[in-house]
Amino acid sequence: MNDVLTPTAEHPSTAKLPLRPHGKVLAVTSGKGGVGKTFVSANLAAALAKRGHKVLVLDADLGLANLDVVLNLYPKITLHDVFTGKAKLEDAILQAPGGFSVLLAGSGMVEYSRLTPEVRDEFLRIISSLVPHYDVVLLDTGAGISDVVLFAVSLASEVLMVATPEPTSLTDAYATIKVLVGQQQRQTVRVIVNQAARPGSGLAITNQLQQVLDRFVVTDHPIRLVHMGDIPVDPEVRQAIMRRQLLMQATPGCPAGAAISQLARKLEESVIPKPA
Numbered sequence: 613m614n615d616v617l618t619p620t621a622e623h624p625s626t627a628k629l630p631l632r633p634h635g636k637v638l639a640v641t642s643g644k645g646g647v648g649k650t651f652v653s654a655n656l657a658a659a660l661a662k663r664g665h666k667v668l669v670l671d672a673d674l675g676l677a678n679l680d681v682v683l684n685l686y687p688k689i690t691l692h693d694v695f696t697g698k699a700k701l702e703d704a705i706l707q708a709p710g711g712f713s714v715l716l717a718g719s720g721m722v723e724y725s726r727l728t729p730e731v732r733d734e735f736l737r738i739i740s741s742l743v744p745h746y747d748v749v750l751l752d753t754g755a756g757i758s759d760v761v762l763f764a765v766s767l768a769s770e771v772l773m774v775a776t777p778e779p780t781s782l783t784d785a786y787a788t789i790k791v792l793v794g795q796q797q798r799q800t801v802r803v804i805v806n807q808a809a810r811p812g813s814g815l816a817i818t819n820q821l822q823q824v825l826d827r828f829v830v831t832d833h834p835i836r837l838v839h840m841g842d843i844p845v846d847p848e849v850r851q852a853i854m855r856r857q858l859l860m861q862a863t864p865g866c867p868a869g870a871a872i873s874q875l876a877r878k879l880e881e882s883v884i885p886k887p888a
């Protein structure tokens with residue numbers, strides 16, 4: 613396991629993806645912040661758990677972690693304690709309300725928001741020890757192209773790029789995909805359009821991004837965006853967050869909840885093997 617994960621490049625931010633452990637580490641990332649990564653990670657985890665998968669969500673947004681807030685959990689032991697050697701990894705794993713496991717970063721992680729060799733090694737060690745125990749590990753990353761975010765994404769076999777239809781979000785998604793293609797040789801990026809104005813409108817957005825990539829990004833390999841689905845703007849999302857409940861528990865049948873269930877199904881068709 614460990615040798616699969618050993619980085620080969622000297623500088624982490626230019627690591628050439630030696631690090632894909634399995635087909636089941638999915639990075640939930642975005643170009644622009646605040647587009648819904650944490651909401652998607654937590655609720656997708658619940659939807660996958662409901663379908664019988666053993667899921668863990670890792671709060672990989674080391675600087676600005678807030679998965680604990682969304683899940684209404686008050687962890688005594690966090691990733692911070694594991695990083696500093698104060699606690700064992702297994703003691704930091706909590707059961708979330710939606711039937712999945714979480715590893716929360718805790719506010720003390722601010723000092724780890726810069727990618728030092730120690731942070732990189734610890735991150736690798738943690739992920740490589742977790743992967744064999746779960747069907748799916750979702751990394752709820754920060755936004756953009758900082759070296760910590762890029763490193764977290766480099767550990768994943770699949771990238772789920774969350775974007776909203778706003779031009780700023782799309783520009784940032786494009787810029788981020790460009791970096792992932794150049795730096796990590798990504799050939800496939802899966803796009804989730806969140807806060808879509810109406811159902812079905814996200815496909816046009818993914819197609820538009822694909823056209824811009826085809827036109828302006830020159831690579832020696834094809835880049836394929838796969839549209840994974842749209843999640844509509846839904847007032848229930850905000851209400852669930854305000855009540856610090858998972859949408860998939862509070863109102864799973866609302867439009868956004870149904871879209872997340874559909875996304876879980878689509879992932880099962882394309883990326884994650886069906887549970888035995």
Ligand SMILES: Nc1ncnc2c1ncn2[C@@H]1O[C@H](COP(=O)(O)OP(=O)(O)OP(=O)(O)O)[C@@H](O)[C@H]1O
Pocket residue numbers: 642644645646647648649650651652673676753754755806807808843844845846847849850853868
């Ligand atoms: N489909 C939706 N419908 C309505 N509101 C939404 C939807 N998705 C997200 N939101 C709103 O957007 C807010 C931000 O979501 P979230 O915290 O998941 O974003 P993020 O990408 O994780 O942010 P950050 O980049 O700061 O980590 C939520 O608190 C919620 O109010």
Ligand SMILES: [Mg+2]
Pocket residue numbers: 649650651673678752753
């Ligand atoms: Mg977040």
